[in-house]
Structures are given as structure tokens and as C-alpha cells.
Amino acid sequence: MKRNLFPIVLVLSLFITFLSCSNKSTKRPRKPVSTVTLKPNKNQFVYGQKVSVNVKTKLRDGEIKTIQVYYQNRLLKESKELEFVVNDVELDALGLTNFKVNAEKTDGLKNTSLKALTVVSDIQPxxxxxxxxxxxxxxxxxxxxxxxxxxxxxxxxxxxxxxxxxxxxxxxxxxxxxxxxxxxxxxxxxxxxxxxxxxxxxxxxxxxxxxxxxxxxxxxxxxxxxxxxxxxxxxxxxxxxxxxxxxxxxxxxxxxxxxxxxxxxxxxxxxxxxxxxxxxxxxxxxxxxxxxxxxxxxxxxxxxxxxxxxxxxxxxxxxxxxxxxxxxxxxxxxxxxxxxxxxxxxxxxxxxxxxxxx
Known part of the structure; x- marks a missing residue:
């Protein structure tokens, strides 16, 4: 009886091991996801106005390497914190502008998020x-x-x-x-x-x-x-x-x-x-x-x-x-x-x- 059971146990063990490895292989690392909110929170701003930029980053796995926030491609702050605020950012470019956040993990996975806004002139022609x-x-x-x-x-x-x-x-x-x-x-x-x-x-x-x-x-x-x-x-x-x-x-x-x-x-x-x-x-x-x-x-x-x-x-x-x-x-x-x-x-x-x- 014991000799007859051995092959069955061996096959079951190999099958379970295969399923376990298959499940592990499907779990891929996730990119970090950042969101940007502004205070005051609106779509149209005035040239020279100052805003606060709140950055929140969700991390499903791994560790964060760096989070960089830019305004019009100008670096405002770099941090490893998953949530932080950049205060008193002066809006000094007209038209359709944006804040950009680049978030990168230690495993090399990275993601970019944008917050678009429109800036109008502060003077009446x-x-x-x-x-x-x-x-x-x-x-x-x-x-x-x-x-x-x-x-x-x-x-x-x-x-x-x-x-x-x-x-x-x-x-x-x-x-x-x-x-x-x-x-x-x-x-x-x-x-x-x-x-x-x-x-x-x-x-x-x-x-x-x-x-x-x-x-x-x-x-x-x-x-x-x-x-x-x-x-x-x-x-x-x-x-x-x-x-x-x-x-x-x-x-x-x-x-x-x-x-x-x-x-x-x-x-x-x-x-x-x-x-x-x-x-x-x-x-x-x-x-x-x-x-x-x-x-x-x-x-x-x-x-x-x-x-x-x-x-x-x-x-x-x-x-x-x-x-x-x-x-x-x-x-x-x-x-x-x-x-x-x-x-x-x-x-x-x-x-x-x-x-x-x-």
C-alpha cells in the first residue's frame, strides 16, 4: 500500500509546487501612483498668484527611491515621503501650465503624473x-x-x-x-x-x-x-x-x-x-x-x-x-x-x- 501511494504523493507535491511558482510569477511589481491637488483648488488662476501643492503617492509594493515635483519643468522639491506639501509656489507662466510629479521606486519602476491648470494675466488691457x-x-x-x-x-x-x-x-x-x-x-x-x-x-x-x-x-x-x-x-x-x-x-x-x-x-x-x-x-x-x-x-x-x-x-x-x-x-x-x-x-x-x- 505504501509503495503504491508514493507516486501519487510525489505527483501531488510537484503539482502544488508548480501552482505556487505560477502564482508567484504572476505577481508583478506595481508602479507608484501620485496625485497632485492645489490649494486653492480651481482650474483657472491669476499670474503671480501663490498656491500650495499637495503630493500623495500610493505604493502597492517595494520602497520609494525618490519623488520629484516640478512646475513648468523647474524642480520644486525632491523627497522620499509619500505625502508632502510645497507651499507658496508663485505661478509665473501664462496659459496652459502644469505641475509634474515623477515617482520612482528602488526597483527602478517609475511613473509620472500631471496636474494641468490655466493661468491668466493679472492686468486688465x-x-x-x-x-x-x-x-x-x-x-x-x-x-x-x-x-x-x-x-x-x-x-x-x-x-x-x-x-x-x-x-x-x-x-x-x-x-x-x-x-x-x-x-x-x-x-x-x-x-x-x-x-x-x-x-x-x-x-x-x-x-x-x-x-x-x-x-x-x-x-x-x-x-x-x-x-x-x-x-x-x-x-x-x-x-x-x-x-x-x-x-x-x-x-x-x-x-x-x-x-x-x-x-x-x-x-x-x-x-x-x-x-x-x-x-x-x-x-x-x-x-x-x-x-x-x-x-x-x-x-x-x-x-x-x-x-x-x-x-x-x-x-x-x-x-x-x-x-x-x-x-x-x-x-x-x-x-x-x-x-x-x-x-x-x-x-x-x-x-x-x-x-x-x-
């Missing part, structure tokens, strides 16, 4: 309007995307596939003195002039072009990472582009790498659909697409300092039967301190002063 000083002819066929003034001439980039051009224009007559036609597949966008070169964006192709200022010969092309190209200007060193969002991107004009980005907001929210741009002494003027507004932006913070209502500008200068589109195009004559504005398919270009609303 001044409300301005305009005064027309002079007006000049403007090509009614020009779907204006970019506008620059240089050495007595206007330079204009136009859009629409099959009609996109780069133009040098006589201010007084509105006639094109030089022209370069983009290939039909490209929809031309913003332009700017830097170091005797003209830079031009395209809309969806994620491609830009570089021209010689004097001859209009195309001398280079470049790729950019934004999904769309809209407005373009420069600060004397780097290119600055808009992409239809509230973000401005600084580009190196030599290798077109990203130098930095800046989000734009007023005291009500983010300022989206930034379009044609003009940089003047630390300020960027931007058309807000589909509106009659130009905004004045602080390049250090992204705060909207002024909102300029341009409504009614073209009303008395075109017939109802004539096709026109939206306000777009800002150019500055630094030597004579003159500001020019126009729009897509506008028959006139205007020299204006910006004045406070009564």
Missing part, C-alpha cells in the same frame, strides 16, 4: 481705438498674410493656393515692383526681414522659404515643427512665429531650431488665433484672426497690454459688391514712426495712430 492719418492704394488681389516696411517700400506675403506671392510694393501707388510666385501647392503666410533676407512661412506644409532681399532669389528653405504657419516677425536676432494658437515660438534664423515658446493671455483667458505679427521695441503687435482687433503683447511675459479695436476701418473704402476678407497686416516704419495696417483683399492700406477710447 487698455482699450484703444485708431485714428487714420493717411491711406494708400492696396492691391485688391492681395490676400495679405504678412506685411513689412523697409527702406521706403512695403514687402508683402500673400496667401491662397495658386495665388501666393512675395511682393515689393510702392507705398504711394500700391503697385508691385518685384514679385515671386510660390508653387501652386503652397499657401503663403507671414513674412519678415532679417539681415537682408526675407523669411516666409507656408500654411500647412510645415515649410518656410528664405529669399535675398535685393533680388528676391530663393536661397534656402526650412522645416518648422508647428502644425501650421501663420504670422512671422523678428526681434533683431531670432524669428518669432505664430501658428494659430496662443503660442509664439522663437526660431534660430540659421538652423531654425526652437529657442523658446511663450503663451499669450489677457485677464480673461488665453489669446488664441494670433495671426500677423510686428515686433517693435520689446512689444509684439498681433492681429486676432477673424476679428477687428490688434493686441499689444509684452514679449517677456506674454501679457496682453492693450486691445485695439479697428472696427469700421474699411467700411467707407469699399463697395458692398467687392469681395474683402478680414483685417490682417501690420507694418512699422521705424525711421518715421509710422504704423500701417491693411487686410486680406482690402483696396486700401492705412497709416494709423492708436489712441485711447473715450
Amino acid at each position: 487698455k482699450q484703444l481705438t485708431y485714428q487714420v492719418v493717411n491711406n494708400y492704394p492696396h492691391l485688391k488681389t492681395s490676400y495679405t498674410q504678412g506685411l513689412e516696411y523697409r527702406n521706403g517700400y512695403l514687402y508683402e506675403g500673400t496667401g491662397e493656393k495658386g495665388h501666393s506671392k512675395l511682393l515689393k510694393v510702392d507705398l504711394k501707388t500700391g503697385k508691385a515692383l518685384q514679385s515671386f510666385d510660390l508653387e501652386d501647392k503652397y499657401f503663403g503666410e507671414g513674412i519678415t526681414i532679417l539681415n537682408d533676407k526675407i523669411y516666409q512661412l507656408t500654411y500647412h506644409a510645415q515649410k518656410g522659404f528664405v529669399y535675398d532681399l535685393e533680388t528676391f532669389a530663393r536661397i534656402d528653405s526650412f522645416q518648422f515643427k508647428s502644425q501650421q504657419g501663420w504670422g512671422l516677425t523678428n526681434d533683431g536676432t531670432n524669428l518669432i512665429m505664430s501658428d494659430g494658437t496662443n503660442v509664439l515660438t522663437w526660431l534660430n534664423p540659421h538652423d531654425f531650431s526652437i529657442i523658446k515658446t511663450l503663451q499669450v493671455a489677457n485677464n480673461r483667458g488665453t489669446m488664441n488665433v494670433l495671426n500677423e505679427l510686428e515686433y517693435i521695441d520689446g512689444i509684439i503687435y498681433a492681429n486676432i484672426y477673424t476679428t477687428d482687433y490688434i493686441v499689444k503683447i509684452d514679449v517677456k511675459t506674454g501679457k496682453v497690454l492693450e486691445e485695439i479695436d479697428m472696427s469700421g476701418l474699411i467700411d467707407m473704402y469699399h463697395k458692398q459688391s467687392e469681395r474683402i476678407d478680414v483685417l490682417n497686416g501690420i507694418a512699422y516704419d521705424k525711421e518715421n514712426d509710422r504704423m500701417f495696417v491693411t487686410g486680406k483683399l482690402y483696396p486700401r492700406l492705412f497709416e494709423v495712430n492708436f489712441i485711447e477710447k473715450e
